[in-house]
Amino acid sequence: MSQVPSDRVYNDSHEWLMDNGDGTATVGISDHAQDALGDLVFVEPPKIGDALSAKEACAVVESVKAASDIYSPISGEVVEVNEELGDSPELINGDAYGAGWIFRLTISEPSEIEELLTAEAYGELIAEEE
Amino acid sequence: MAHRTPLFAAHQAAGARMVPFGGWDMPVNYGSQIEEHHAVRRAVGVFDVSHMRAVDISGPRATDFLRYLLANDVARLPTPGEAPDNAPGKALYSCMLNEQGGVIDDLILYKRGTDSYRLVLNAATTDSDLDWIQTQAAPFAPVITRRDDLAMLAVQGPEARATAIPLLPAGLRATLEQLKPFSACEQDELFVARTGYTGEDGFEIILPNDQVADLWQHLLDAGARPCGLGARDTLRLEAGMNLSGQDMGPEVSPLVSGLGWTIAWEPPERDFIGRAALERQRKEPLAQRFVGILLLERGVLRHGQPVIFNDQVAGELTSGGFSPTLERSIGLARVAAAVTDDCQVEIRGRRLAARLVKPPFVRHGEIKIPL
Numbered sequence: 001m002s003q004v005p006s007d008r009v010y011n012d013s014h015e016w017l018m019d020n021g022d023g024t025a026t027v028g029i030s031d032h033a034q035d036a037l038g039d040l041v042f043v044e045p046p047k048i049g050d051a052l053s054a055k056e057a058c059a060v061v062e063s064v065k066a067a068s069d070i071y072s073p074i075s076g077e078v079v080e081v082n083e084e085l086g087d088s089p090e091l092i093n094g095d096a097y098g099a100g101w102i103f104r105l106t107i108s109e110p111s112e113i114e115e116l117l118t119a120e121a122y123g124e125l126i127a128e129e130e
Numbered sequence: 131m132a133h134r135t136p137l138f139a140a141h142q143a144a145g146a147r148m149v150p151f152g153g154w155d156m157p158v159n160y161g162s163q164i165e166e167h168h169a170v171r172r173a174v175g176v177f178d179v180s181h182m183r184a185v186d187i188s189g190p191r192a193t194d195f196l197r198y199l200l201a202n203d204v205a206r207l208p209t210p211g212e213a214p215d216n217a218p219g220k221a222l223y224s225c226m227l228n229e230q231g232g233v234i235d236d237l238i239l240y241k242r243g244t245d246s247y248r249l250v251l252n253a254a255t256t257d258s259d260l261d262w263i264q265t266q267a268a269p270f271a272p273v274i275t276r277r278d279d280l281a282m283l284a285v286q287g288p289e290a291r292a293t294a295i296p297l298l299p300a301g302l303r304a305t306l307e308q309l310k311p312f313s314a315c316e317q318d319e320l321f322v323a324r325t326g327y328t329g330e331d332g333f334e335i336i337l338p339n340d341q342v343a344d345l346w347q348h349l350l351d352a353g354a355r356p357c358g359l360g361a362r363d364t365l366r367l368e369a370g371m372n373l374s375g376q377d378m379g380p381e382v383s384p385l386v387s388g389l390g391w392t393i394a395w396e397p398p399e400r401d402f403i404g405r406a407a408l409e410r411q412r413k414e415p416l417a418q419r420f421v422g423i424l425l426l427e428r429g430v431l432r433h434g435q436p437v438i439f440n441d442q443v444a445g446e447l448t449s450g451g452f453s454p455t456l457e458r459s460i461g462l463a464r465v466a467a468a469v470t471d472d473c474q475v476e477i478r479g480r481r482l483a484a485r486l487v488k489p490p491f492v493r494h495g496e497i498k499i500p501l
Contacts, residue, residue: 038147038360039164041452042430042459044478060478062430064163064452065360067478086428 002032002126005097009113010122011055011073016097017116019107024079028101029061029070029092032126037063040089045081045103052076052105054112059102061092074112076105135180136281136339140346144356152254154181156359163360167454170328170365171495174287175357176349181253184277184321184336185260188246195270196239196247198402199263200224201384203394207241210315218305218315221325225384225392226259227404231411232380233387235259236372238325240314248321248336250282252374266403280319281342283335285354286365288495290332291324297348298322298335306333327362329369329493367460368453370422370489376433377420377448377462383411386464387448388420388489416467422489423447423461423475424499427482431461431475438474438481445469455492456501462489 004010008018014033018026034040042062052058052072059070081103084091092100107113117125132155141148146157157178159166169175187196196204202224210219219241226234235255240248251259260276267274285294295306298320305315306322311331314323321336337345350356363373370388372378378387385393385408393408394400425431431450436443445465453460465473465486474481487499 038159039162042428044429062452064364064454065158067430067432 002030002035003097004030004032004119004123004126006119008097009073009116009118011071011116012125013055013071015071015073017073017113019113020104023107024104025074025076025107025113026101026104027070027073028096030122030126031096032129034092034096034100037061037065037068039064040092043085043089043092043102045085046072046078048078048081050078052078054109061089070102072105073116074105074107074109076108078103078105080104133181135178136342137178137180137346140343141178141356144350146356146358149359151359152181152252154253156181157356159358159360160356163358163364164454166355166357166361167364169355170287170330170357170361171455171492172288174285174289174293174332174354175361176346176354177284177286177357177362178281178346179284179334180281180339180342182282183251183253183256184280184282185249185251185263186247186275186277187249187272188243189270189272190245191270192245192247192272195267195272197400198270199226199266200239201227201393201402201404201408203400204239204241204247206394209244210241218309218313221312221314221323223392225378225389226262227384227402227408228380229404229407231383231404231407233374233378233382233384233389234262234380235374236378236389236392238323240321240323242316250334250336255374279339280336281339283337283342283345283349284326284328284332285335285349286326286328286330286332288331289353290330293349293352293354294333294335297345297352327369327371328365329371329490330365331494364451364454367449367451367462368455368490368492370462370491372462373449382464383408385411385416386418386420388462418445418464419467421463421465421469422487422491422499423450423463423473424456424485424487424491424501425459425461425475425482426484429459429477429482431459431477431484435461436476437463437465437469437484438476439466439469444473447475453491456497458501460491
């Protein structure tokens with residue numbers, strides 16, 4: 001059974017978002033998503049300064065099997081990307097909610113966060129898939 | 131519902147992630163595909179390939195039929211047990227072509243006796259292959275038997291033979307110790323060939339459905355790691371082996387699919403399906419060639435990505451992926467004959483530097499291309 005920490009919210013396309021409390025949020029993919037993708041071998045993050053819209057494809061993770069788009073859960077400007085993933089994309093497999101974070105962006109529409117799934121709702125969503 | 135092999139429950143018990151593949155529910159991995167890949171390169175792995183189908187062909191004109199059906203020539207194979215060396219059976223890799231010279235499928239054929247053969251067909255194309263075989267067979271009237279009663283395991287890796295031989299019948303062990311690559315032997319319903327699809331040493335073992343679970347478990351107990359279709363694909367890609375329906379297909383000539391070496395042109399009087407079309411192609415300079423590609427930047431090559439040369443699209447990836455052994459991305463591609471070593475591959479709108487190389491990328495655990 002995949003972990004779904006309750007200290008963040010989730011997109012139905014399997015990204016998590018954590019509000020950092022300083023006007024920015026951190027985005028990664030869920031444990032369920034990394035498990036389904038298998039061994040990750042490449043991450044193409046967004047570029048710093050990219051202006052993203054909610055639900056916009058903005059990054060790609062590639063496993064040995066296939067490439068998958070990553071969607072920004074909310075609108076905002078990319079302010080930081082996880083450079084560690086360049087050499088070690090497997091950080092996502094090992095720690096999807098921690099060291100495997102993908103990018104940080106400014107929160108331009110706080111109301112968009114309320115539209116994302118709670119841990120409980122996301123847990124129900126993936127239970128149907130598992 | 132998708133077909134299940136006799137090992138379905140064993141796969142679940144081993145923690146397999148099952149996926150649909152060619153009409154079958156098959157394990158794609160049992161946790162980490164990369165670890166499974168390394169197990170085969172460094173030690174021993176076992177694959178359930180029972181979705182592939184053995185088909186036995188015999189009869190007084192079976193040899194004539196197969197010389198007509200296949201682009202490679204079964205007359206090259208010695209008959210098992212005959213002089214001069216009382217050799218065991220030999221295997222032949224061949225394409226089965228259509229009249230236009232396109233590849234319907236690739237297969238391995240084993241000679242079992244004077245007019246007795248076994249083919250092993252790909253899972254996704256078994257039914258259509260058999261329809262084609264039956265249609266072409268009529269004038270030769272062979273006995274064609276689809277062996278749905280048989281399962282198949284591939285035990286692969288540098289330790290594969292040492293692991294498997296003690297688990298096989300005592301009466302076969304001396305023969306198995308001496309069995310040369312691309313040879314096979316059998317006893318009762320157990321058929322063992324020193325063949326495989328990984329670029330490593332090993333056996334492919336065909337046996338009755340009701341015996342396969344025991345052998346599978348004994349192999350795991352002896353240290354063989356269960357491996358899924360994911361590792362099978364990265365291993366065969368590193369080994370430079372073609373995947374049916376991807377690197378080859380009914381619309382494409384084997385001459386531009388890296389399979390020219392499997393066509394037996396001699397003797398010239400042997401008529402085989404597709405020969406006339408291939409003879410015509412052979413007279414013209416080929417417009418394309420089949421190559422290996424190494425990506426020089428970060429990214430992952432995939433089937434269908436365009437190859438760029440002199441700022442023009444000059445070909446297409448037929449297979450691509452991440453090579454766990456090289457820790458780089460590699461692929462197979464069909465490119466214009468003019469493309470030279472340095473080229474680019476377009477990945478999601480970005481052009482990344484790549485280099486043509488000669489497959490295989492990896493064989494018997496060794497990297498075979500300059501990095």
